[in-house]
Amino acid sequence: MKWRQKTLIVEKRAVLFVDDDEIILRSLERGFLDEPYNTLFAKSGQEALEILQREEVHVIVTDMRMPEMDGLDLLETIRKMYPHIVGIVLSGYTEMATLQKAVNQGKIFKFIPKPWKLEGDFKKVVREAIEHYNLKSESDTVKQQN
């Protein structure tokens, strides 16, 4: 029953993917088709923020280099407005400076380089992110009860 409960919790979770390239978003949509959580997609930082206003999102996966609002800006905004959302970066740029900024300023949970592997890597990371979210919210609840 415990597993079932967990699954239920996972099913209620939502992951938002942000990338300025729609083909990326489509490949992710079909790639994450069988995952038990909801998947949401945004073409820009602005669109992502709009979705966040409407939907409850637990994990966000974003590209770094995007026109107008880049991944770092988006992550920082989310950090302020939705501090519970777990951040993941999906980027082709693996330079140290970019990674450092994403980790230190974006407080991201994991970094996934492009090109990625769905099975074993990407999906596993997203699940871990959800579990991380769950653990955090559980401890928050315990803290509140106490």
Added chain:
Amino acid sequence: MRISQRLILGFLAVAMWVAVVGHISLYQLNQIADPLSSDIPESVELISKTSYLDSLAQFIRYYDEVSTQSARNYAFTQDKKWEQRYKDVEPKLDRAIKEAIDKGEEKDREFFSNVNKANHALVEMEYKSIELVNNGQTEEAIKILESNRYWDQKRIYKQGLGDYVRRGGTKYDEALSNSTEAVNLATKQAQNLLKTSTWSVLIFGVVALILAVGAGLLISRSIYVPILKLKAAAAEIGKGKLDTQIEIRSNDEVGQLAASFKKMLNDLKKTTTSIDSLNREIIDRKKAEESVRLAYEELEKSNKELKEMQSQLVQSEKLASIGQLAAGVAHEMNTPVGFVASNFETLENYMKKIKELLQMYGELLEEIDASDKTELLDKANTIGKSQNDMKIDFILKDLPGLFNDSREGIDRVTSIVQNLRDFSRIDQSGNLDEYNINDGVKATLIVAQNEIKYDADVKTELSEVPLIFCNAGQINQVLLNILINATQAIKSQERDNKGTITIKTYVTDDDVVCEISDDGPGIEPDKLPKIFDPFFTTKPIGNGTGLGLSVSYDIIVIKHNGKLIADSSVGEGTKFTIKLPLSKKEAKNEMEAENTNSGKESRIVCGR
């Protein structure tokens, strides 16, 4: 003392000695001559005078006889010739008497005066007798001549003369014996004196000789000793001992010569010193030249090393830009490769599901004959449920999209690779190709797009341009360099909106021109002239080699004989103008030859 003075003095001394000696000898000779000159002539004169007077007296006697006889003869004969004879002789007598009075001594004069008186008386009487004869009074004339008075007078006259002549003879003898005596005495004295003076002259002569020799020796010594010293000194100096001391302190010509010699020596020393210093200078100069040569070699070596280093750096700049390019290209490729790979993985998953479903359908087909309808329907329901679980509807709807997307991804990768190849045309042989700068701009933009697109919008105004011969890869490298610089400049401003990069191409009479301008921060006027210098960079350490524009300059100006001009104004932006000369196919070889040698032209204009 001068040598001339010394010589004169020496000669004077000798001359004085000789003079003294001569004087003494003269004195002695005088002593010899004096008696001869005084006594002998006196006696000789006396003799001659006496003799003369004597002869005069003889004449007087003779003339007197002749005149008396003539007068008597005329009186007795009246012959006119006797008168004539008388008149001839009588003046002679008169003259002789007068001369005797003149020449004679006091005593003689007195005597002859008496004679003259007597003569006058006689003559008077005789002339009277002649006159009487002439008047015919012969007797009276004879009377006068026979008179006592006449004969008295005649006697006195005759006696006086005879006495005189007698006395004169004695006197003459006396004078003769006196003079003979004087001569004898003088001769004797002279002989004695000659004897003594011969000795003294001999002694004086020897002394004079010794004196002359001594003086000569002294003088010559005083002359030749310093000359010998000088000669020795000259020999020493000749050997090169310039410090030889010349100890000559005389005031004579040798001293002057020595002084001149010393001066000359000093001058020589100076000259030698200056020659020495000249030599030293020459040596120093040679050393300096040598060190300059060494320094030059060193410099050449370092220059060579520097050139090697530069070429290495140019190479590394190339590598850096390739690296930059590679990073951009990698990112550009990561995206399509990422989704194609992802789609491929998904496709595998789709296929697994479809295969599973097809299996289920196959089993159902096999069981159609054997099983009953209800069982079949159940199975069909199960399959339908699985189909639903598998989201087969979505999959079937998605498949074309999946293929399209993947094809798009593969196209993007292909395009990138194609552009990369177009961009770089990595044939390092330096061959020139026909090149359309518009194609170059496009290829470069595709490659650089990923770098530019997040910071700047690119506007292109490309007009029809003719093909030119150039190294396409190199020109594209320049375009990329300038575009990346523009993008980085805009990015450095950290502005809210995107910047704008404008690329214009056009053709002029001589060139194909490409202008790349940005609205970035611009370059400060003091930095503008340095931008083409190697290693000049304003980018943070590690972000730029400082070689990009230097290499660009090399490519455009040196290798392609073109112009690369930078205009900038702080706060407004920067414009780079590339001018590539129009070339015809025939000019290709020429251009290739000229690639290596072309002068730098003014290329930096500040302000707009």
